[in-house]
Amino acid sequence: MSTTPPRPRAIGLVAATLALLRKDLLIEWRTRARLNAIIFFALATLLMFSFALGPDTKLLEKNAGGYFWLAILFASVLALGESFRVESENACMDGVRLAPADARAIFLSKALGNTLLLTALGALLVPVMVALYGVRIVTSFMDLGLILLLGCLALSAPGTVYAAISSNARARDVLLPLLLFPLVIPALLSAAKATTLVLQGDPMNQFNSWLGLLGGFNLIYWGVGFVLFPRIIED
Amino acid sequence: MNKFIKWGLLVLALGLLGAGWWLGLAWAPPDREMGDVQRIMYVHVPLQWMAMLAMFINFVAAVAYLFKASWKLDSAAEASAEIGLVLGTAGMITGAIWGRPTWGVYWSWDPRLTSEAIMLVTYTGYLVLRRFVEDPEKRATWSAVVAIIGAINLPIVWFSVRWWRSLHQVQSSPRTVDPEMVLPLRVSAFGMLFITLFFMAVRYRQALAERQAEVALPDALPGDVPMSASHNPSKVA
Numbered sequence: 354m355s356t357t358p359p360r361p362r363a364i365g366l367v368a369a370t371l372a373l374l375r376k377d378l379l380i381e382w383r384t385r386a387r388l389n390a391i392i393f394f395a396l397a398t399l400l401m402f403s404f405a406l407g408p409d410t411k412l413l414e415k416n417a418g419g420y421f422w423l424a425i426l427f428a429s430v431l432a433l434g435e436s437f438r439v440e441s442e443n444a445c446m447d448g449v450r451l452a453p454a455d456a457r458a459i460f461l462s463k464a465l466g467n468t469l470l471l472t473a474l475g476a477l478l479v480p481v482m483v484a485l486y487g488v489r490i491v492t493s494f495m496d497l498g499l500i501l502l503l504g505c506l507a508l509s510a511p512g513t514v515y516a517a518i519s520s521n522a523r524a525r526d527v528l529l530p531l532l533l534f535p536l537v538i539p540a541l542l543s544a545a546k547a548t549t550l551v552l553q554g555d556p557m558n559q560f561n562s563w564l565g566l567l568g569g570f571n572l573i574y575w576g577v578g579f580v581l582f583p584r585i586i587e588d
Numbered sequence: 589m590n591k592f593i594k595w596g597l598l599v600l601a602l603g604l605l606g607a608g609w610w611l612g613l614a615w616a617p618p619d620r621e622m623g624d625v626q627r628i629m630y631v632h633v634p635l636q637w638m639a640m641l642a643m644f645i646n647f648v649a650a651v652a653y654l655f656k657a658s659w660k661l662d663s664a665a666e667a668s669a670e671i672g673l674v675l676g677t678a679g680m681i682t683g684a685i686w687g688r689p690t691w692g693v694y695w696s697w698d699p700r701l702t703s704e705a706i707m708l709v710t711y712t713g714y715l716v717l718r719r720f721v722e723d724p725e726k727r728a729t730w731s732a733v734v735a736i737i738g739a740i741n742l743p744i745v746w747f748s749v750r751w752w753r754s755l756h757q758v759q760s761s762p763r764t765v766d767p768e769m770v771l772p773l774r775v776s777a778f779g780m781l782f783i784t785l786f787f788m789a790v791r792y793r794q795a796l797a798e799r800q801a802e803v804a805l806p807d808a809l810p811g812d813v814p815m816s817a818s819h820n821p822s823k824v825a
Contacts, residue, residue: 511737514733514737515734518717518730518733518734519717521721521726522717522720522730523721523722524720527716528717531712531713531716532717532734535706535709535710535713535738535741536710536737536738536741538706538741538748539741539744539745539748542748543748566748569744570744573744581654581733581736581737584729584732584733585730587729
């Protein structure tokens with residue numbers, strides 16, 4: 354009936370998150386700079402552990418879960434820092450902030466993007482770990498996949514908050530690990546323990562308790578990040 | 589704060605600490621198992637209690653800052669984190685000195701030691717962040733966020749590490765406290781409390797003065813004292 358032009362609609366949280374995530378993934382797909390960098394970094398880390406320990410296969414096999422997660426943790430520092438460095442070029446962050454969308458969508462999209470990247474990295478590292486450290490997956494691939502996903506989620510939520518802070522501070526390369534490493538100890542501990550159980554069998558049925566801890570950590574930090582993130586990027 | 593109250597606090601604190609430590613060294617009985625070594629408890633335990641108190645004040649100030657921005661809350665957060673870190677470090681050193689003769693090692697991966705170490709690293713990161721951000725408003729907001737996230741992590745660390753240890757072996761030292769040991773502990777704890785409050789008051793006023801010097805427009809945040817009031821700093825504290 355009326356001929357007024359359609360007014361711009363405020364976009365919902367989910368739609369905004371998906372749009373931002375799509376943008377980040379597109380940038381990632383076109384350059385592939387971040388994924389390539391962290392893959393080679395993580396591979397080098399896994400390799401370095403075996404050199405640092407010498408050719409003691411028993412020791413490597415026993416600690417494989419821990420080394421696997423340390424490689425992902427070290428690579429995550431690069432990935433997280435880079436995810437906000439992209440936005441600082443050409444003041445892109447200001448553009449994203451000016452969009453009529455919920456600021457929390459930025460947190461969700463960045464954290465989900467980092468999770469996807471780290472999970473992909475972890476999936477690529479599993480066969481390398483199996484080959485280098487001589488382990489085998491005893492319980493099931495499903496368990497390992499679940500732990501990988503939950504662990505990467507747990508690294509990404511606080512990591513995204515801290516990367517947003519440190520990307521604007523001086524000495525950001527020092528600041529991010531300094532803030533992140535002590536924080537993710539519970540997540541790292543439970544992910545490494547659960548991975549070890551997957552690789553060496555779980556006679557005492559402890560897997561689910563570690564999974565529960567990891568899930569609780571995720572709930573807390575995705576919640577806290579979701580609530581507090583808009584305060585970080587406000588200007 | 590009134591000058592008399594401030595220096596009175598210091599005198600009271602030193603008096604109580606002196607009395608508490610004298611009681612602890614000379615009056616209280618030696619521990620049955622550990623002997624005289626146990627007397628370090630009257631230094632170690634008050635230090636740790638006050639470190640906890642300072643970290644808790646830091647958390648409260650950070651939450652309050654996010655609800656209502658004010659330089660006073662930011663200064664309180666900075667002061668409490670710094671003092672908590674000093675007290676916690678001193679507590680850890682005294683704990684290590686105590687641990688060597690009783691456990692045979694300076695350090696063990698006991699849940700309490702581990703969570704304490706993580707707490708110290710967390711607040712070191714917090715203070716490093718404060719040094720690395722020049723804009724005072726951003727520094728205040730970001731450090732409040734980091735303080736909250738860090739404080740939430742501490743109970744998780746405590747429980748997760750306890751959980752982890754319980755799967756292996758627990759090296760704990762449950763100590764029941766003799767009534768004759770309670771008095772010196774209590775006196776020295778109050779002494780430590782007053783000296784903490786004294787440090788906090790001094791450091792808070794320094795931090796507030798720094799904020800006021802940094803901010804070009806003193807009224808930039810609501811609820812703050814304007815620059816003109818800074819000639820009367822006793823109102824501020």
